[in-house]
Amino acid sequence: MSNFILYNYYRSSTSYRVRIALNLKNIPFDYKSVHLLKNGGEQHFLDYKKLNPLEEVPTLVHNGKSIAQSLAVIEYLEEIQPQPTLFPNNAYSKAKIRQFCENINSFLHPLSNLKVLQKLESDLQYTSEQKNAWVQYWYGKGFQALEEMLIQFSGKYCFGDQITAADVLLVPCVFTAKRFQVNLDPFPLCRKVNDECLKHSAFAKAHPGQQPDTPESEKKSSS
Numbered sequence: 495m496s497n498f499i500l501y502n503y504y505r506s507s508t509s510y511r512v513r514i515a516l517n518l519k520n521i522p523f524d525y526k527s528v529h530l531l532k533n534g535g536e537q538h539f540l541d542y543k544k545l546n547p548l549e550e551v552p553t554l555v556h557n558g559k560s561i562a563q564s565l566a567v568i569e570y571l572e573e574i575q576p577q578p579t580l581f582p583n584n585a586y587s588k589a590k591i592r593q594f595c596e597n598i599n600s601f602l603h604p605l606s607n608l609k610v611l612q613k614l615e616s617d618l619q620y621t622s623e624q625k626n627a628w629v630q631y632w633y634g635k636g637f638q639a640l641e642e643m644l645i646q647f648s649g650k651y652c653f654g655d656q657i658t659a660a661d662v663l664l665v666p667c668v669f670t671a672k673r674f675q676v677n678l679d680p681f682p683l684c685r686k687v688n689d690e691c692l693k694h695s696a697f698a699k700a701h702p703g704q705q706p707d708t709p710e711s712e713k714k715s716s717s
């Protein structure tokens with residue numbers, strides 16, 4: 495058994511982030527699936543709530559100690575295993591990488607989160623089409639900001655030619671955008687960097703189409 499246990503869900507983008515970071519840092523982990531829909535959502539189970547009081551995935555347990563919030567987990571992994579670094583270079587570069595990450599983590603992601611969409615459905619009777627339109631509207635705004643940063647900073651990856659935390663967050667965000675049929679045509683650099691990252695084994699191995707809890711019908715390659 496590994497020292498690291500990751501409680502996560504195959505198509506959760508925040509789980510996908512942590513899987514990529516663990517792979518990039520070559521840290522083996524035990525995969526524990528928390529099904530977000532089955533039985534009313536296993537994230538709401540009493541035992542799991544003790545690990546993650548917000549009732550969300552992912553949660554990393556390292557040597558018996560739990561950490562929630564994917565960015566906090568990624569920063570923790572960076573501290574305990576600094577190489578390869580996900581926050582390279584100088585203070586300014588690190589701050590811009592964090593800015594990019596927060597655009598996804600604080601702005602984009604919460605607007606497409608399951609519980610937000612469930613609330614729109616239960617209280618305002620949103621249909622699937624209306625939920626997609628909601629996500630498409632907000633993702634259009636968020637991706638515009640990401641694209642503008644990439645115009646300034648990208649090379650092969652989001653920030654130059656080295657993989658950083660920005661790539662770790664961008665790829666799962668593109669995956670979610672595709673799930674909700676967001677039009678990514680206006681964001682060529684986001685698409686280009688995403689495609690480049692998916693060629694890397696750490697990203698490919700973490701893809702939602704390849705996980706132990708991926709339903710047979712969704713098992714596929716990392717596109």
Ligand SMILES: N[C@@H](CCC(=O)N[C@@H](CS)C(=O)NCC(=O)O)C(=O)O
Nearest residue numbers: 506507508550551552563564608609
């Ligand atoms: N800021 C948190 C967000 C975690 C989060 O929202 N996870 C989603 C899946 S991507 C979740 O567990 N949702 C459960 C729900 O909405 O009931 C993080 O980065 O870890």
